[in-house]
Amino acid sequence: MRHGKKFNHLSRTASHRNAMLSNMAGSLILSKRITTTVAKAKALRKYVEPLLTKSKEDTTHNRRVVFSSLKNKEVLKELFDEVATKIANRPGGYTRIIKLGSRLGDDAEMALIELVDYNELLLGGETKEKKKTTRRSRRGGGSKSASAKADSSSDESKETKEKAPKKEAKTDDAPKAEAKKEETPKAETKKEESPKAEAKKEDAPKADKKETKSDDKKDEKKGDE
Numbered sequence: 001m002r003h004g005k006k007f008n009h010l011s012r013t014a015s016h017r018n019a020m021l022s023n024m025a026g027s028l029i030l031s032k033r034i035t036t037t038v039a040k041a042k043a044l045r046k047y048v049e050p051l052l053t054k055s056k057e058d059t060t061h062n063r064r065v066v067f068s069s070l071k072n073k074e075v076l077k078e079l080f081d082e083v084a085t086k087i088a089n090r091p092g093g094y095t096r097i098i099k100l101g102s103r104l105g106d107d108a109e110m111a112l113i114e115l116v117d118y119n120e121l122l123l124g125g126e127t128k129e130k131k132k133t134t135r136r137s138r139r140g141g142g143s144k145s146a147s148a149k150a151d152s153s154s155d156e157s158k159e160t161k162e163k164a165p166k167k168e169a170k171t172d173d174a175p176k177a178e179a180k181k182e183e184t185p186k187a188e189t190k191k192e193e194s195p196k197a198e199a200k201k202e203d204a205p206k207a208d209k210k211e212t213k214s215d216d217k218k219d220e221k222k223g224d225e
Contacts, residue, residue: 008043021047026075028095029083033114041097041113052094055084086117 002009010017020040025048027034036044051069054062058080067076087094093116100110 007046008039010039010043017043022070024048025051026070026072028113028115029070029075029079032118033112035100035110035112037103038097038099038109038111041111044113045095045097049092049094051079052083052087053092055079056088058084083115087115090117 010020012020021044024034024036024040024044028044028048047069051066054066063076063080066079067073070076070079096114096116096119098112098114100112102108103110
């Protein structure tokens with residue numbers, strides 16, 4: 001009779017049940033997740049979580065208590081060295097049970113039991129959700145910044161429009177430049193007029209000859225006198 005006994009015997013004797021749970025706990029600590037039936041997963045969760053809590057405090061007494069249940073030095077080392085540091089900030093709830101459906105052979109309900117802190121996919125999803133929440137909290141400021149950006153862009157567009165006529169004015173000045181280019185032939189005409197200046201220079205010696213002749217005549221008159 002099972003009066004007042006709420007745990008599941010799993011259709012095994014006490015020694016068989018304890019040995020099975022001890023082996024399953026060691027496999028869970030080493031592999032971080034195992035697949036089993038839902039009934040065994042629930043029994044394993046009650047068996048392994050107190051051991052995980054004891055591993056947070058690394059003392060000789062706790063190591064001996066945990067070793068009496070697990071009976072494996074490799075599992076003990078993995079638990080106290082790596083798993084304990086990973087679950088140090090978690091106040092319980094170290095494992096997660098995910099139901100996988102029924103097994104084909106005997107239609108037993110199957111489940112995946114794993115250590116919560118070692119599921120990188122779900123942890124990544126939680127971080128993404130956190131980022132989303134932060135983005136939601138910034139939406140008010142983001143809208144303001146967007147409106148400010150829109151105002152600044154409108155101001156820039158206005159400034160560009162105001163600057164555009166100046167550019168057109170510069171384009172209007174282009175014909176003036178062309179007119180100046182057209183005036184350049186006058187300078188060439190001036191250069192063409194330069195032979196006249198040379199002719200004037202040639203006439204200058206003639207004037208000097210005339211002056212010398214007038215001076216000679218004056219000298220002859222003086223001599224006659």
